[in-house]
Amino acid sequence: MLDQDTAQRFANIALGHVRQEFPNHIMHVFEGVEDGVRPSSLHPVFYGSFDWHSCVHGYWMLARLLRLHPDMPAAASIRQLFDDMLVPDKIASECAYFDRPSARGYERPYGWGWLLKLAAELIDHETPAWSEALAPLTERIKARFQAFLPLATYPVRVGTHYNTAFALRLAADYASSSDDADLLTLLQTTASRWYGADRDCTAWGEPSGDEFLSSSLMEAECMRRLMPSDAFEPWFSNFMPSLGIAELDHLMQPASVSDRSDGKIAHLDGLNLSRAWCFAALANALPEPDLRRRLMQQAASTHLEAGLTHVAGDYMGEHWLASFAVLALTT
Template sequence: MAVGWKSLSLVITLGSAVAAAQHRSVDASKLAAYGKSLPKVTVPTFGLEQATYLAAWPLSCVDHPQAAPEGAQYLWLYGERPKLPVDYDKTRAFYGCYDWHSAVNSTWMMVALSKDYPDLPLRRLMQEKLTEHLGEKNIAGELEFFKTAKNFEKPYGYAWLLKLHAELSTWNDPEAAKLTANIKPLQEFFSTKLVDYYDHLPVASRAGVHPNTAMSMVLVLDALSAVPNDALKAAVVRNANRLFVTDRDCPTAFEPGGTEFLSPCLAEAQLMSRILPREQFPQWLADFLPPLESPQFQTLAKSVDVSRITDKEEFAGKSHLIGLAFDRAYAMTEIADALPAKDARITLLQQLAAINAAGGLKGLPDAGYLGSHWLGTYAVLYLRTARHAPPQPSGPANALPPVDSTKPVNGDRSR
């Protein structure tokens, strides 16, 4: 039976009323009581000493060639046995740090620390490595490879490359201007490919690892805030709305799934904090996440205990779970910052972010090379964000722990 416009309008109106009636409310008194029960920790002081500690991590791996892969032949030549091309360091840029995306985000980390800490003792060495790896011929070789690489590193690696390019473009340094120009052809190629990728994505990936759609979009939006691209931004916005805006009741109790390094629920909430109008986001968040004080949310309330993972064959997964703490803290900090000033969830999200970060910092040295080749990047990603966040409740600060993580070990592919 056909439905007339008046009848259809009534159906829509009634449906909207029912949806509104199902909206969750935020109980400020419960949040306050729950917050008082949490341990008091603060974001650690992140200064020159801590930056020097973390800067050593990418320097220890950026020149260490990746192992022969089972999939895409990015670096190695195959004959009777795999071998490295004689000129690989002249025709590739991101050949270290265990895998391609980790080489890219480790390079981003060197740029970020060099920008933020002009007096960093390792700054000159990092700049030398940046110049060596981001030469015009190196990037030309990358571009030539990716023209036929199909879905290799899409979208996660692509998004990190855009973020690296954006970080370089905002660095007031003569050499950085050259490196930005060198990377630009690869950045433009990836940007075009990502528009097509997002527009043809039938469903979102909600995995807690690299294919996660929301996380790649967050990284892309980071880049676009410094290097605007109207076509790519429009693609991110329309597809984020298409894929996520009607979501609610995210199953936080199911996290983490296996050895994930991302929180699917928090990554989506972080993305939508940037996509939705500021006045709409608070209610969307209340409908999407369970109440922060609820049992369903507690699996996200602190870092994962990895003390029982002692087998080196499992260190890749162990490093993921350590890194998950930084991802949660990063997302919670941004979500809190997107809420209106008097929202009762802000203080609690900041507390939970600090608690997760404290666990992540404690676990930094515990996964050997399978952690050191990428974990520092996520620590800096969070610490940089937290530095600009509103003050947190007072409590003991967390120091960065000592680490001995320069020796590669065998294991599954990691960050």
């Protein structure tokens, strides 16, 4: 449960960084001397939070917290932020960036997934103008998925931004919330093509030193979200038959983080939170009295406790970890 005090604390964290322009990590292809050199000149909405995708999911988290706790003290500041930033002219500039030929693969697929997750959250939110303003960028990102997925012969299974299962999982929420049957079908067929035949996963190599997603659990959560419910349990049993056996003990224990001032090592705090999210969702998909259900509920609790302790403290984690905490606590 995400109580109002926790929501307020997370909101304050995000409000403190979504308009903090520096430090900033930007992956930009300069097309000429006329290109702007400040992040805010390239991205007038999503320029804060150290990088574009973190700013996008900071906005998602604020929208989610506002929906859940519309009377919390931070609510007025969130509304003012959205009124100021989610406006047509600023979104038009964000769209113009994605229209650049050199931006074809910009933020693919992680930022794409988060933008659609934000769009899903804003559908039927308290102020329709926010969703309406974002719509042109939403349509561009949806078109990016539609153009890219048929060309992507293979999935990307790393535990960082390029993980394709995570992007499909977030995009599925938008497809469902917007009643976009064509997009949902594309996501389902792609997931089946990429992951449907996978068997006997041992999560070998997890965790690696800088991942914030579990390759194995994220794939399973993607399939849970996109498969028919009666088909998921047989697939999952074949995919991870060793769950509850010593072979997968390493997956059930939270990752250790040695230096939270190192942005890559700090990813492991996010791994604990994203694992908690996946474990909880997967457990809920299994029937009682399935032993795996209890094991994953326990693992979710252990990972959540480990991750929540370190949501704030150093900017290398603070600019994004609360979003993953909210994923774990609310979805």
